[in-house]
Amino acid sequence: MDNKIVINHLRELESESIHVVREVAAQFENPALLFSGGKDSIVMFHLARKAFHPAKVPFPLLHIDTGHNFEETIIFRDTLAKETGTELIVKYVQDTIDQGKVTEETGVNASRNLLQTTTLLDAIEDLKLDAAMGGGRRDEEKARAKERFFSHRDDFGQWDPKNQRPELWSLYNGKKNMGEHFRVFPISNWTEMDVWQYIYMENIKIPSLYFTHKRKVFKRDGAWLSIAPFMQLKDSEKVEELIVRCRTIGDITNTGLTLSKADNLEDIIEEIAAIRTTERGDRADDKRSEAAMEDRKKEGYF
Amino acid sequence: MDKKGNKGYLDMELLRFTTAGSVDDGKSTLIGRLLYDSKAIFEDQMEAIERTSKKKGEETVNLALLTDGLRAEREQGITIDVAYRYFATPKRKFIIADTPGHVQYTRNMVTGASTANVALILVDARNGVIEQTLRHSFIASLLQIPHIIVCINKMDLVDYSEEKYENIRQQFMTFAPKLDINDIRFIPISALAGDNVVNKSENMGWYNGATLMYTLENMYIGSDQNHIDGRFPVQYVVRPQSTEFHDYRGYAGKIEGGIFNVGDEVTVLPSAISTKIKTIDFYTESLKNAAKPQSVTLTLENDIDISRGDMIVKKDNGPRISQEIDLMICWFNEKPLLSKGKYAIKHTSRDARCMIKNIVYKVNVNTLNKDYEDKTVAMNDIAKISIKTTVPLFYDPYRKNRNTGSIIIIDEGTNETVAAGMII
Structure with a gap:
């Protein structure tokens, strides 16, 4: 063919993801996009906007708020929803705790990471969601490498990794019984590098936390953590002010910060290209055991 | 600062390949080496598998632990499911669909093969072409993977013998005519020692071909897609109903064949009404043309x-339109195929139901012989069947277009995907 159109890998991944997002809108009655304010969910939202333009995104954003946030993320989240006229639903882990459904962890390493699952499953039931899309990627973690684009959950919200539906070509089977739902991962095939290159190529706005800034931090288990009102410091832990940035954004209690001077996307991409540890390597939530992610996912985690 | 490295990705292509293999044929070692040498294995991952290997009392680092993501897989030391792995070189981004190789995992191999451009077939140089080689090649052919690379592995264990390599190549070529694949290449390698994987072997001066990595990076995949027959299954109708876009009616979908240009005359199925393409929209851009596999939104001259x-x-240049369809299937489910049974199907963006009219034959995946007697199609079986669908399908033969020629069959009771079908 003479008029050959060259499609680079980012455009091909983008096309695949947009196709999946549209399948969700077509196959489900009441989907939502899980949105944390991190870069993956920001890319997901960008893809959703591209999928339906010039119409608005036909589903709401859902944030499961642990209360242990970086303030910048919340401001970013609210601004983005407002500017784009998208419905934003926030469900609070604190409410789940107050209702007595879960018990807050205690001790210095206390995290609300596990508690989120209950809040999320309650939200899915309350809002009668039949599909929850997320920005999970297969390259993040080995249990996630086994995940389908359309991932079936039973009526307890559980994942059965050994009995997943085969997924072929680009045919996605979203059929289910009452009470069951799907988790859908449109950017399954993206890597951390793809996400950054795409943010750069599309000039997508991201929270300032991803760029270098001065922050009061302390070291725990080899990772730099930010100080926050609800963080307990051990006697041996000293607060220092350092030049850091976030490589991922999760809860403030378990997001390790990178010592970095990268203040623009090009420098971030170079830094990621040279870095020799995984993105979740500094996420304390994954370090609990080798199968930590698989166990959480089976119960209904993101 | 040099920003050149950042722009390089604009020319990068995506290549998907599949590997099938069992525990001992060096598949994990090969993948591990590709990942390790392209720096896709990180230090914390390496440390984690080093710890686990030590705990299990293994002498060397077991790279299979990288790909076996489920607890059950690690405990049993086997690969159960398809795992997807990613790496990139400055030329291409690669997606590996890593699948188990035993006959009871045929369905996983089929799944992994469905999206692949290239199949890597591993042959142990000591054993030559065996039943498993034949099975893997047949699946690659059935799923119409355009390119096969036969990696003759463990050359270090046969003294890097050219004669051994040639014998195996000849062996493979004797059954190659049975395969429906035009591009078959052979590379003598040692995944363990690294010969001809990323770096050219110093032990096999007689081999003048490219290394595996070079082949993966440079092989031409531009003609793998069907660029001739324009196919656009409508996935979703975009109707903004806003003041600004009051009359906008766009048809969103992924191009599954050919190239569409603004102004092209098109026919809409099933109504068979013809019109012209008014615009090809992609977010805020308006494109002059778009090709497979782009996801775009079309608007048309006439309201249809x-x-x-x-x-x-x-x-x-229309597809075939029929309710009577012959296809090859791979059965996925523990519950066997019901002759005369009714199932749901998915084909492009179309949902329908079908009845199984006839089971024509079963294929013995180890000998490729056809069995016209035994009509029990159980898990992992490959068979030719005929179905009748409730609505006409607009399709191309799978050989011409893997996306408009494929269906999945769904059990209406359990909602499980029970088979993959390739339309003949």
Whole structure:
């Protein structure tokens, strides 16, 4: 063919993801996009906007708020929803705790990471969601490498990794019984590098936390953590002010910060290209055991 | 600062390949080496598998632990499911669909093969072409993977013998005519020692071909897609109903064949009404043309009633339209195929139901012989069947187009995907 159109890998991944997002809108009655304010969910939202333009995104954003946030993320989240006229639903882990459904962890390493699952499953039931899309990627973690684009959950919200539906070509089977739902991962095939290159190529706005800034931090288990009102410091832990940035954004209690001077996307991409540890390597939530992610996912985690 | 490295990705292509293999043929070692040498294995991952290998009392680092993501897989030391792995070189981004190789995992191999451009077939140089080689090659051919690379592995264990390599190549070529694949290449390698994987072997001066990595990076995949027959299954109708876009009616979908240009004459199926493409929209851009596999939104000159499941095609170049379909299937489910049974199907963006009319034959995946007697199609079986669908399908033979020629079959009771079908 003479008029050959060259499609680079980012455009091909983008096309695949947009196709999946549209399948969700077509196959489900009441989907939502899980949105944390991190870069993956920001890319997901960008893809959703591209999928339906010039119409608005036909589903709401859902944030499961642990209360242990970086303030910048919340401001970013609210601004983005407002500017784009998208419905934003926030469900609070604190409410789940107050209702007595879960018990807050205690001790210095206390995290609300596990508690989120209950809040999320309650939200899915309350809002009668039949599909929850997320920005999970297969390259993040080995249990996630086994995940389908359309991932079936039973009526307890559980994942059965050994009995997943085969997924072929680009045919996605979203059929289910009452009470069951799907988790859908449109950017399954993206890597951390793809996400950054795409943010750069599309000039997508991201929270300032991803760029270098001065922050009061302390070291725990080899990772730099930010100080926050609800963080307990051990006697041996000293607060220092350092030049850091976030490589991922999760809860403030378990997001390790990178010592970095990268203040623009090009420098971030170079830094990621040279870095020799995984993105979740500094996420304390994954370090609990080798199968930590698989166990959480089976119960209904993101 | 040099920003050149950042722009390089604009020329990068995506290549998907599949590997099938069992525990001992060096598949994990090969993948591990590709990942390790392209720096896709990180220090914390390496430390984690080093710890686990030590705990299990293994002498060397077991790279299989990288790909076996489920607890059950690690405990049993086997790969159960398809795992997807990613790495990139400055030339291409690669997606590996890593699948188990035993006959009881045929369905996983089929799944991994469905999206692949290239199949890596591993042959142990000591054993030559065996039953498993034949099975893996047949699946690659059945799923119409355009390119096969036969990696003759463990050359270090046969003294890097050219004669051994040639014998195996000849062996493979004797059954190659049975395969429906045009591009078959052979590379003598040692995944363990690294010969001809990323770096050219110093032990096999007689081999003048490219290394595996070079082949993966440079092989031409531009003609793998069907660029001739314009196919656009309508996935979703975009109707903003806003003041600004009051009359906007766009048809969103992924191009599954050919190239569409603004102004092209098109026919909409099933109504068979013809019109022209008014615009090709992609977010805020308006494109002059778009090709497979782009996801875009088309608007048309005339107002026609179009909904999800319809297909927009180039005028005078339509697909086949029928309710009577012959196909090859791979059965996935523990519950065998019910002759005369009714199932749900998915084909492009179309949902339908079908009845199994006839089971024609079963294929013995180890000998490739056809069995016209035994009509029990159980898990992992490959068979030719005929179905009748409740609505006409707009399709191409799978050989011509892997996306408009494929269906999945769904059990209406359990909602499970029970088979993959390749239309003949």
